[in-house]
Amino acid sequence: MQPTDIANPDYFHKVVDCQWACPAHTPVPEYIRMISAGRYGDAYMVNWKSNVFPGILGRTCDRPCEPACRRGRIEKEPVAICRLKRVAADYKEDITSRLPKAPAVKNGKRIACLGGGPASLAVARDLAPLGYDITVFDQDPLAGGMMRTQIPKFRLPETVIDEEVGYILNLGIHFKGGHKIESMRAVLDQGFDAVFVGTGAPRGRDLDIPGREEARAHVHIGIEWLSSVSFGHIDKIGRRVVVLGGGNTAMDCCRSSRRLGGESVTVVVRSGFEEMKASAWEKDDAMHEGIPILNWLVPKEFLHEGGKLTGVVFEKVKAEIDAKGRRNLVPSGEPDHLIECDDVLVAVGQENSFPWIERGIGIDFDKWGMPAVDARTHQCSRPGVFFGGDAAFGPKNIIWAVAHAHEAAVSIDKYCNGQDIADRPPPMTHLMSQKMGIHEWSYDNDIRNDLRHKVPHKDPALALKDIRMEVELGFDGKLGLAEAQRCLNCDVQTVFDEDLCIECDACVDICPVDCITFTGNGEEADLRGRLMAPAANLTQDIYVSKPLKTGRILAKDEDVCLHCGFCAERCPTGAWDMQKFLLNVTHAGDAAGEPACRSAA
Amino acid sequence: MSYLAKPKFHHPALEANSLGFTHRDYEGSISTLCAGCGHDSISAAIIHACYELAIPPHRVAKLSGIGCSSKTPTYFLGQSHGFNTVHGRMPSVLTGANLANRELIYLGVSGDGDSASIGFGQFAHAIRRGVNMVYIVENNGVYGLTKGQFSATADKGSKSKKGVVNSDSPIDMVAIAIQLGATYVARSFSGDKAQLVPLIKAAFEHQGAAFIDCISPCVAFNNHEGSTKSFDHVRAHNAALNELDFMTARAPITADYEPGRSEIIKLHDGTSIRLRKLDARHDVTDRGAALAAIHEHQGKGEIVTGLLYVEEDPQDMHMGLGTIDKPLNQLGEADLCPGSAVLERINAALR
Ligand SMILES: Cc1cc2nc3c(=O)[nH]c(=O)nc-3n(C[C@H](O)[C@H](O)[C@H](O)COP(=O)(O)OP(=O)(O)OC[C@H]3O[C@@H](n4cnc5c(N)ncnc54)[C@H](O)[C@@H]3O)c2cc1C
Ligand SMILES: Cc1ncc(C[n+]2csc(CCOP(=O)(O)OP(=O)(O)O)c2C)c(N)n1
Ligand code: SF4
Ligand code: SF4
Ligand code: SF4
Ligand SMILES: [Mg+2]
Numbered sequence: 001m002q003p004t005d006i007a008n009p010d011y012f013h014k015v016v017d018c019q020w021a022c023p024a025h026t027p028v029p030e031y032i033r034m035i036s037a038g039r040y041g042d043a044y045m046v047n048w049k050s051n052v053f054p055g056i057l058g059r060t061c062d063r064p065c066e067p068a069c070r071r072g073r074i075e076k077e078p079v080a081i082c083r084l085k086r087v088a089a090d091y092k093e094d095i096t097s098r099l100p101k102a103p104a105v106k107n108g109k110r111i112a113c114l115g116g117g118p119a120s121l122a123v124a125r126d127l128a129p130l131g132y133d134i135t136v137f138d139q140d141p142l143a144g145g146m147m148r149t150q151i152p153k154f155r156l157p158e159t160v161i162d163e164e165v166g167y168i169l170n171l172g173i174h175f176k177g178g179h180k181i182e183s184m185r186a187v188l189d190q191g192f193d194a195v196f197v198g199t200g201a202p203r204g205r206d207l208d209i210p211g212r213e214e215a216r217a218h219v220h221i222g223i224e225w226l227s228s229v230s231f232g233h234i235d236k237i238g239r240r241v242v243v244l245g246g247g248n249t250a251m252d253c254c255r256s257s258r259r260l261g262g263e264s265v266t267v268v269v270r271s272g273f274e275e276m277k278a279s280a281w282e283k284d285d286a287m288h289e290g291i292p293i294l295n296w297l298v299p300k301e302f303l304h305e306g307g308k309l310t311g312v313v314f315e316k317v318k319a320e321i322d323a324k325g326r327r328n329l330v331p332s333g334e335p336d337h338l339i340e341c342d343d344v345l346v347a348v349g350q351e352n353s354f355p356w357i358e359r360g361i362g363i364d365f366d367k368w369g370m371p372a373v374d375a376r377t378h379q380c381s382r383p384g385v386f387f388g389g390d391a392a393f394g395p396k397n398i399i400w401a402v403a404h405a406h407e408a409a410v411s412i413d414k415y416c417n418g419q420d421i422a423d424r425p426p427p428m429t430h431l432m433s434q435k436m437g438i439h440e441w442s443y444d445n446d447i448r449n450d451l452r453h454k455v456p457h458k459d460p461a462l463a464l465k466d467i468r469m470e471v472e473l474g475f476d477g478k479l480g481l482a483e484a485q486r487c488l489n490c491d492v493q494t495v496f497d498e499d500l501c502i503e504c505d506a507c508v509d510i511c512p513v514d515c516i517t518f519t520g521n522g523e524e525a526d527l528r529g530r531l532m533a534p535a536a537n538l539t540q541d542i543y544v545s546k547p548l549k550t551g552r553i554l555a556k557d558e559d560v561c562l563h564c565g566f567c568a569e570r571c572p573t574g575a576w577d578m579q580k581f582l583l584n585v586t587h588a589g590d591a592a593g594e595p596a597c598r599s600a601a
Numbered sequence: 602m603s604y605l606a607k608p609k610f611h612h613p614a615l616e617a618n619s620l621g622f623t624h625r626d627y628e629g630s631i632s633t634l635c636a637g638c639g640h641d642s643i644s645a646a647i648i649h650a651c652y653e654l655a656i657p658p659h660r661v662a663k664l665s666g667i668g669c670s671s672k673t674p675t676y677f678l679g680q681s682h683g684f685n686t687v688h689g690r691m692p693s694v695l696t697g698a699n700l701a702n703r704e705l706i707y708l709g710v711s712g713d714g715d716s717a718s719i720g721f722g723q724f725a726h727a728i729r730r731g732v733n734m735v736y737i738v739e740n741n742g743v744y745g746l747t748k749g750q751f752s753a754t755a756d757k758g759s760k761s762k763k764g765v766v767n768s769d770s771p772i773d774m775v776a777i778a779i780q781l782g783a784t785y786v787a788r789s790f791s792g793d794k795a796q797l798v799p800l801i802k803a804a805f806e807h808q809g810a811a812f813i814d815c816i817s818p819c820v821a822f823n824n825h826e827g828s829t830k831s832f833d834h835v836r837a838h839n840a841a842l843n844e845l846d847f848m849t850a851r852a853p854i855t856a857d858y859e860p861g862r863s864e865i866i867k868l869h870d871g872t873s874i875r876l877r878k879l880d881a882r883h884d885v886t887d888r889g890a891a892l893a894a895i896h897e898h899q900g901k902g903e904i905v906t907g908l909l910y911v912e913e914d915p916q917d918m919h920m921g922l923g924t925i926d927k928p929l930n931q932l933g934e935a936d937l938c939p940g941s942a943v944l945e946r947i948n949a950a951l952r
Contacts, residue, residue: 074610439603447608502832504637504820505792509645512608512625514615533612550836562608569603572637572820 001524001544001555006495009429012581014541015558016491018081021068023403025427025585026050028065028081032487033443035087035480041095043088048095050585052122052168052402053147055160058086059472060151062279062397070488073537074513074560077452079486080475087480089160100129100593102172107131109193109416114181117145118398119389120198121168122405127412128171129593136173139180143169145200146390147398149227152252153468154259184357194384194412197371198401201390205349207244211302211309215344218309219302222249222347229256229467238342241265242312244299245347246276251283253345254291259467266339267293268314271329285471289460297337298329302344311340350395370394377421378408386411409588410597419599428584433577434492435568441578443489445565447512453483489563493581496554498545500575503552507567507576508532513560516567521553531557607631624652629679633672639791639817640670640739644677646794647708647737650801651678653847662698662705666691666720669746670712670739670817678708689720692727692736696918699732702928703919706805707734714744717753717772728781728810733917735804736812738774739791741819742830749822760827775909776895778812779888784915785811786891788906790835791818799845799874800908806868809915816904829904840898842883842907846875867913876908885911 004011014020018028027046034043047054061082069078109132113120116138124134142148144161169175181187187195204221206212212219218238222245228234241262243254246269257265267286269276273295276283283293297314304310314337317329352370357363362382364372371380373387380387388404390396411421434442456473457463463471475483508516514533521527527542528535535542540559547553568576590596607628615623627648632641651661658680665671667688674683682705686694695709709727716724716738727736742755749762753772760766778786785807789797797815804811816835818824824831829838848865849872864876866885876885884890891910898905925932 074613439605446605447610449609502637502824503792504639504818504832505642505645505794506637509641510603510607510632512610513612515612534614536614549833560610560612562610564605564608566603566605566607570636570641572635 001521001527003546004543009427009583012493013583015493017068017070018065021064023400024051024406029487029489029491031088032084032484035084036484040088040091041093044092044095045098047085047088051399052125053118053164053398054085055089055164056147056156057398058082058089059156061399070490071486080452080483083455083475084480084484087475090474091477099167102128103131106133111194111412112187112192113196113198115145115199116143117198117200117389117401118147119401119405120196121165122402123196123409124173125168125171126406126409126588128173130413130589130595134173135176137176137179137181141177143175149230150223152256154471157470182356185361193416196408197387197391198389199391201350201352201395203351203353205351207299207346207348209299209301211304214307215302215304215309217307219344219346222253222345223350225345226252236261239263240341241343242339242341243267243345243347247278248282250347251278251286253347254286255289256467258289258464265291267291268297269295270298289464309344311338312344313338352391352394377411378404379411379421384415406587410586413588413595413597417598423599425586425597427586430582431579433579435577439569441565443492447488447562447564450486453479491581492563492578494561494567495577495579496545497575498548500573501548502573503548503550504572506570510566510570513562515557515561517555518552519555527555531555535559603631618652618655620655620657624648627652627658627678629676632676634669635821637820639741640673642791643739643815643817644673646797646801648677649798654802654805656706660706661708663708663710664691664695665710666715668712668715671710671715674710689715689723692720692723695734696727696730696732702930704928709734709736711738713738713740713742713752713754717774725781728778728783728812730918731810731916733808734810738814739817740814741817741823743819743823745819745822756829759829762822762825774814776892779891779910783812784809784912786910787908788814790816790839790906792832799847802847803845803868803874806872808869809917835904838903840903840905842880842905844877845908848873848875866911
């Protein structure tokens with residue numbers, strides 16, 4: 001193998017599995033260490049810079065970081081990264097003085113953000129400190145998008161949304177609520193310097209089966225129903241409720257129903273329990289509230305009597321692999337299944353829809369009605385118009401909306417300054433030794449087996465009584481500290497200096513997880529099989545040195561390295577050092593409110 | 602050294618031996634030796650050898666004297682018996698223990714100071730008695746623990762860290778061991794586990810006095826230019842006579858070897874080693890040839906390593922003494938006090 005190029009920002013970034021997996025590349029171990037040190041405000045600001053909505057995401061994030069977490073590879077469960085974010089948000093001191101201010105003197109450029117969800121708000125936050133004059137339009141009275149209208153209050157209290165949306169709107173942003181955009185042409189005619197489209201994926205899919213029309217008064221589209229609940233237009237539902245679908249929306253529908261009079265609420269999915277789109281913890285929370293999840297049932301017909309829904313008939317199916325290796329659902333041959341109910345919530349998917357964007361104004365759409373958007377720059381076919389969040393590539397989640405927004409803001413800043421938006425500066429990285437003494441490090445390297453701590457929940461009997469009562473209580477300071485201590489500090493990198501190594505084997509002998517091998521070089525596949533422990537996880541890199549004095553190379557499997565620093569403690573020559581890797585994703589502006597993404601003049 | 606205990610986590614794909622132990626189960630508490638000390642690598646080699654042989658840890662007795670090297674038994678086989686003797690007395694205590702309980706596996710760990718200076722006599726007698734044991738000298742040419750004075754194995758002309766030249770002749774532990782009748786004699790290097798681990802395994806299988814002189818650089822006091830026990834010097838002057846493949850009856854090694862270049866040596870209970878000869882002239886069963894090879898290489902300034910001498914049918918101390926098969930602690934009252942009739946018979950025989 002070729003010697004590893006550790007100057008490539010991606011190499012050590014990948015070792016920080018959680019940060020690499022986070023769409024916004026939040027420096028997770030950095031903020032977790034701050035929580036351990038009781039520096040909640042600092043931890044909050046690290047998050048705020050990267051992901052804009054720490055308090056919201058600390059309760060609702062889809063947490064792609066957690067399945068990636070290294071602790072999950074050496075122990076049963078990953079670090080509770082997401083809920084630690086909430087710890088920072090819950091216990092921080094007043095941080096308002098640390099937030100950027102909108103400059104008194106604007107830069108003369110006007111930006112329109114269409115839709116007031118996380119994508120638009122994050123674009124506004126990135127650009128406002130640079131002096132842009134930003135207007136956010138939303139059809140709803142308040143900003144926040146689906147964070148406010150869809151996610152039920154028992155998961156995300158209104159106060160948290162108000163606080164974090166407020167931090168952004170206070171940057172001198174004009175928010176035009178209750179303002180539905182009916183024509184893109186009209187927006188463009190207003191002469192904005194750039195337009196960001198963050199209107200989400202607002203349409204819920206319907207289910208066209210017999211009885212749908214007749215039973216219409218008792219069959220509701222999930223996301224429409226949830227926003228009506230959120231606005232207080234709906235405050236009760238029938239005693240027996242069937243929720244169709246297996247994603248986030250279905251989980252929020254069923255749990256909301258339990259709080260609005262649904263005593264017998266059942267979730268029904270077409271395929272298997274494992275394949276459901278909802279996250280494992282959402283399913284757990286639903287089942288914990290007495291909601292059964294039935295699977296392998298395809299809805300066939302709504303039964304009704306005199307305009308009143310009486311039940312749903314399902315066909316029983318099973319999965320079969322066809323000749324081409326595709327999986328199909330086929331009838332199992334068992335008799336149909338009837339569930340009697342008073343209301344049905346249809347939560348079978350969400351779609352984009354842009355009836356308000358005229359064709360022929362330079363914005364191209366594909367055959368599925370999706371705009372043609374560049375995945376890196378987020379610009380569509382019409383220069384100066386950018387898409388992000390659910391509006392860009394279909395429904396995802398809040399953290400993806402934020403990640404899109406950072407990229408779009410970079411593009412907008414470059415565009416408004418006449419620069420090539422495709423020419424994007426790489427992230428800034430720093431490596432800093434953590435050595436403080438012979439065996440003293442500036443991070444806690446005492447790695448212990450320690451199972452994940454559970455977040456305390458409100459007693460379900462109480463929680464089910466009030467739809468606005470938050471179910472999760474969050475970690476208290478003590479539990480938060482205990483959970484923070486589970487982090488392995490994967491950003492504190494093992495950095496090897498081949499010129500110093502005397503090949504004494506001390507690091508090989510001490511490494512608790514057999515990561516380190518000195519051996520003859522070879523092709524990757526061969527080398528992976530010849531290490532102290534086989535390196536079977538191909539998603540994890542092998543760190544390879546230049547040839548050493550004996551002609552051998554060092555090969556370190558990054559996979560299950562505990563970042564315990566024992567190799568560096570044992571090295572007599574300092575050939576290993578533990579160095580903290582900090583990666584700053586390029587945003588439109590820096591912490592001082594100066595432009596950070598423009599190419600040198 | 603490190604202050605923290607080593608994390609309990611191990612690699613998820615670590616294989617267990619037939620006892621269900623991984624190599625981590627053969628560790629001891631964390632070493633307090635200097636970072637990079639050769640002795641720690643020898644401990645790691647012992648751990649790997651015991652793991653690979655699936656030795657039940659509670660059947661091993663580790664004995665040592667005084668010195669950095671003699672501290673190491675604390676750092677491996679944490680579940681085994683241990684005895685730290687006064688300086689240089691390990692061989693005598695080991696001999697006594699072996700007489701009392703011949704069923705344990707004896708591992709003596711010592712240093713060049715412990716065995717070639719203060720304990721030279723003890724070393725000599727344990728070897729010449731053919732005590733069934735593995736005796737490892739972790740040889741760094743200095744008294745590491747007392748801050749680096751030359752030991753009796755330091756080569757004439759080698760320089761101390763401060764630049765003082767050693768004027769005394771060295772004791773060559775392998776030559777002495779061969780002369781004293783050791784039935785398994787090898788030399789190795791802490792920085793070459795591929796050679797060392799099979800040598801330790803074969804020594805465990807050998808049922809007699811097995812002696813290994815293992816060069817083990819002292820990174821604190823004897824790893825500089827002018828030292829003949831430094832990593833660089835040993836690597837540059839290492840003359841390996843052979844390489845070992847360890848074979849158990851169950852899993853013989855099947856690789857092909859050049860004829861005349863390989864030789865099978867029987868050890869014990871169906872185990873054997875296959876020697877890949879790097880020096881085709883060397884016959885490991887010839888005591889005289891072994892001594893000649895040692896002297897020849899020494900003359901060239903080389904350090905000869907590998908298996909130097911082995912006797913396929915060794916004699917151990919108990920055979921010579923005709924002692925009872927059972928450990929003394931398993932003898933019942935009837936065995937220990939056979940009664941006046943037996944006493945009569947013995948007395949009669951002496952009259
Ligand atoms: C029930 C449900 C639960 C969810 N739970 C989670 C969760 O727990 N965690 C998570 O990360 N994600 C969750 N999501 C997804 C998440 O809410 C979205 O991915 C995210 O809000 C997308 O952000 P956005 O800014 O792209 O769009 P949105 O949040 O959808 O915001 C778009 C805004 O634009 C407005 N708008 C649309 N068209 C117009 C128009 N023509 N004129 C004016 N305004 C317009 C809309 O009213 C809306 O306010 C959930 C989604 C649903 C439906
Ligand atoms: C009776 C006695 N004399 C002297 C000492 C001091 N002493 C301690 S260790 C040591 C030498 C150890 O050298 P070696 O066996 O080579 O061990 P190393 O530390 O080099 O591994 C000496 C002389 C002692 N502990 N006891
Ligand atoms: S930090 Fe070093 S010793 Fe610790 S697990 Fe990683 S490679 Fe092994
Ligand atoms: S401990 Fe240091 S000098 Fe020794 S082999 Fe490892 S990296 Fe090289
Ligand atoms: S002084 Fe020398 S022998 Fe003792 S622990 Fe340190 S390096 Fe090893
Ligand atoms: Mg010594």
